Amino acid sequence: MIRSVDVVIVGASLAAAAAAKRLVDAGLETIILEKQKLPRHKICSGILSPRGERFLIENFGALPNKILHEPNTCRGVSFHFPSMLSLSMDFFGGPTPHLHRKYADHWAIKQSHSEVMDETSFLSLSQDDDNVLVTARKKGGDSFQIKTRYVIGADGPVSPVLRSLYPSYHKDIPMFFVGQKFHEIIDCPLDEAYFHFWFHPDLGHYTWSHARDGRQIVGVGYKVGEKFHDRHRYVAKYFEEKHGVYLKPADTDHEGCSENFGPSLINRYVFGKGRVLITGQASGFLNMIGEGMSCALHSGAIAGESIVDAMLRNKAVQEVYRKKIASEVRRTTDQWNPLKIAFSKPHEADFPKALMALPAKDRLILLRDVWHFVKLYKEFKWGRQIAALSMQRLLRGDYAQKKWL
Numbered sequence: 001m002i003r004s005v006d007v008v009i010v011g012a013s014l015a016a017a018a019a020a021k022r023l024v025d026a027g028l029e030t031i032i033l034e035k036q037k038l039p040r041h042k043i044c045s046g047i048l049s050p051r052g053e054r055f056l057i058e059n060f061g062a063l064p065n066k067i068l069h070e071p072n073t074c075r076g077v078s079f080h081f082p083s084m085l086s087l088s089m090d091f092f093g094g095p096t097p098h099l100h101r102k103y104a105d106h107w108a109i110k111q112s113h114s115e116v117m118d119e120t121s122f123l124s125l126s127q128d129d130d131n132v133l134v135t136a137r138k139k140g141g142d143s144f145q146i147k148t149r150y151v152i153g154a155d156g157p158v159s160p161v162l163r164s165l166y167p168s169y170h171k172d173i174p175m176f177f178v179g180q181k182f183h184e185i186i187d188c189p190l191d192e193a194y195f196h197f198w199f200h201p202d203l204g205h206y207t208w209s210h211a212r213d214g215r216q217i218v219g220v221g222y223k224v225g226e227k228f229h230d231r232h233r234y235v236a237k238y239f240e241e242k243h244g245v246y247l248k249p250a251d252t253d254h255e256g257c258s259e260n261f262g263p264s265l266i267n268r269y270v271f272g273k274g275r276v277l278i279t280g281q282a283s284g285f286l287n288m289i290g291e292g293m294s295c296a297l298h299s300g301a302i303a304g305e306s307i308v309d310a311m312l313r314n315k316a317v318q319e320v321y322r323k324k325i326a327s328e329v330r331r332t333t334d335q336w337n338p339l340k341i342a343f344s345k346p347h348e349a350d351f352p353k354a355l356m357a358l359p360a361k362d363r364l365i366l367l368r369d370v371w372h373f374v375k376l377y378k379e380f381k382w383g384r385q386i387a388a389l390s391m392q393r394l395l396r397g398d399y400a401q402k403k404w405l
């Protein structure tokens with residue numbers, strides 16, 4: 001017999017935990033399907049924004065120590081430029097916890113009190129006006145079906161749920177590879193209280209480093225198609241020559257994954273179809289420097305609330321979700337909006353203050369460095385779209401919904 005539930009959530013991550021919390025609190029029978037065994041590994045620096053920290057505490061309670069990496073807090077971010085200028089910014093409100101995603105996500109999922117089926121992969125779905133039929137498979141077992149009123153795809157950047165709705169979506173957007181290697185430290189002058197990011201076009205689209213559990217991470221990100229080990233070697237050599245970072249050869253546990261960086265810059269989010277909602281990074285939410293946890297948590301909660309509202313008021317769930325999610329779209333896309341960056345404070349660390357603390361000559365050098373870095377993204381033709389969106393936000397106070405899928 002096919003089991004029938006109110007909601008199936010795909011992916012046991014932070015967006016899922018937030019959605020499940022709202023649904024379970026409203027008394028809805030909810031199942032989370034996770035393809036990996038829990039607690040599962042998640043590639044992530046674990047740097048949480050103040051907004052993300054507040055969400056976790058308010059919804060799931062005080063954070064236990066066992067869900068943190070060493071150093072167990074982060075003060076903010078430090079930007080480095082080709083001119084060798086560096087700029088450190090503290091998070092508003094003080095240091096935030098340095099999350100160990102394997103345990104943090106599992107803790108949040110448990111705190112949601114939802115039923116979870118791990119080692120169970122979502123395979124496909126079909127929907128009609130009243131229900132969705134989900135096909136999944138338990139590891140080593142046969143496929144089975146669940147009938148549900150709604151589905152939430154909280155299944156990350158390569159979202160199989162999104163793919164089941166829009167099969168060619170991921171071929172139509174630029175996908176990036178991000179990879180990190182872990183090194184024993186010989187000597188590292190980079191302040192371990194900060195997450196370090198390089199605005200350097202020669203190093204790649206996304207270059208970062210930080211301390212974790214006694215080792216130093218060297219991370220590289222670039223358009224899919226280049227060679228991870230070559231890029232990593234180049235960056236590690238640059239760190240040594242320019243910043244005096246002396247590291248032992250990388251340990252064997254390096255890792256990487258695909259990222260859908262881009263949709264939040266150009267307001268190309270995907271929120272689903274019919275009774276299927278897409279949320280978290282799957283829908284395109286990613287804040288500046290790749291901070292995705294806070295928007296995953298908030299968008300996940302909004303997806304859950306939208307289902308509760310749609311059921312209570314007998315409304316079409318897409319209509320409710322799209323109305324409610326506009327606030328999170330504003331927050332995230334504002335982070336990439338040059339007018340907002342210049343005249344408001346869309347980020348959670350004070351970039352304008354750090355910039356103004358530099359001598360005027362250095363400010364100009366730094367802005368020139370940023371401009372050279374931004375040109376790296378020219379091939380994606382995002383510049384004009386970002387400029388048009390900035391004007392749209394200024395004139396109508398919002399970003400248009402017609403570009404959302």
Ligand SMILES: Cc1cc2nc3c(=O)[nH]c(=O)nc-3n(C[C@H](O)[C@H](O)[C@H](O)COP(=O)(O)OP(=O)(O)OC[C@H]3O[C@@H](n4cnc5c(N)ncnc54)[C@H](O)[C@@H]3O)c2cc1C
Nearest residue numbers: 011013014015035045046047122155156280281291292293
């Ligand atoms: C190298 C790197 C560093 C990062 N550093 C930071 C950082 O410091 N701070 C920050 O805020 N963000 C960071 N991010 C981004 C952040 O990790 C993501 O934005 C965030 O995890 C998105 O959460 P999510 O809930 O949307 O989904 P995800 O965390 O991506 O989780 C999706 C879940 O879905 C599951 N799943 C996928 N397919 C299926 C299937 N077929 N069936 C069942 N389950 C499935 C996956 O196993 C996974 O558990 C980083 C990302 C990378 C790659």
